[in-house]
Amino acid sequence: MRKIIVGAMVSMDGVMQAPGGPTEDPTQGFKFGGWVMPYFEQEFGEEVDRLFSEKFDLLLGRKTYEIFAAYWPYYDEDARDGGIAKHFNEVKKYAVSRSGAVDTSWQGSVLLRDVADVKRLKQEDGPNLVTQGSTELVHALLANDLVDEMTLFTVPVVLGGGKKLFADGSAPHSYKLTRSRISSNGLVIAHYERGGEIKIGDTALDKPSKAEEARRERMKREG
Template sequence: MRKIIVGAMISLDGVMQAPGGPTEDPTHGFKFGGWVMPLFDQEFGEELDRLFGNPFDLLLGRKTYEIFAAYWPYYDENAPDGGIAKQFNRIKKYAVSRSGEVDTGWQYSVLLRDIADVKRLREEDGPDLVTQGSTELVHALLANDLVDAMSIFTAPVVLGGGKKLFTDGSAPHSYKLTRSRVSSTGMMIAHYERAGDIKTHGAELDSPSDRERKRQERMKREG
């Protein structure tokens, strides 16, 4: 069985929209496209290499697939930083689109129609499946308990709104931090692997006070 690894660049307030440039995704009036690029440094690059260091296929939502397909095939693979273009162009790309209205002409691209297709793909043998962007797809993966690991690059910016990595409805799970690093620009990079159920423990008094009992009763009434 393959692992599904969510790779995401987010702001402190959880926004992951358009990290790469102003024209990437300006939907809903988003005006900070390219907010990650000024923070790129050696540590950032090394941790991206770590994310993409093992054999993998890309698993992308339709909108992110279209962004990548309009960019990476045209990037100069012979440029000093052209290694990622060469890598993306030579691996399989799975584009998830409910409507099927996506041009999968980028070489080695495969259309998936729904989360059931993703489940079947995950159960097959093959390299890990790594997401980039793809907000709606990631929400569906989290809701359907299909995320095995996450690599989250948190930028020291607050964007105030936009498409977010997490939303209500994710399957509850704990994750183990396997590696972390802070870049010279303040980017916090953390790699997590799925660890199991969430554990809870209370800090209540042995005998709750009258004030605490009243507070609990009020919470019940307010729902």
């Protein structure tokens, strides 16, 4: 069985839209495309390399697949930082598209039509499946309880709006922090592996006050 690892660059308010440049995804009036790039320095690059250091296949939503397919095959693999291009061009790419309206001519690309296809793929033997971007796909993976690990690059900016990593409806789970790193410019890189059920506690007084009893009754009425 394969693991699904979500790799995501997120702002402090959870936005992951268009980290790489202004033309990447300006939909819904997003004005801050490229917000990650000023924070791309040594620690960032080392941790990106680490994310892709083991054998992997890419698992991408249609829009992110199209961004990658229009970029990485044309990137100079002999450049100083061209190793990631070489990886992406060589590995298998799974593009998930409900409509099927995607050009999978990029070498090693395979079309998947829905989350059911992803579930079947996860059950097979093979390298880990690593996502990048792909907001809608990640929402579906989380909702269907398919995510095993997450590597989050949290950038110290608040963007105020945009496509976010998490949406309501994710399967509830705890996660264990297995490694972390903070760069000199405030970027926080954290790797999480799936834990168990969510644990809860209670700070309530042994005997609630009358004010607390009234507050609880009000909450019941307010739904």
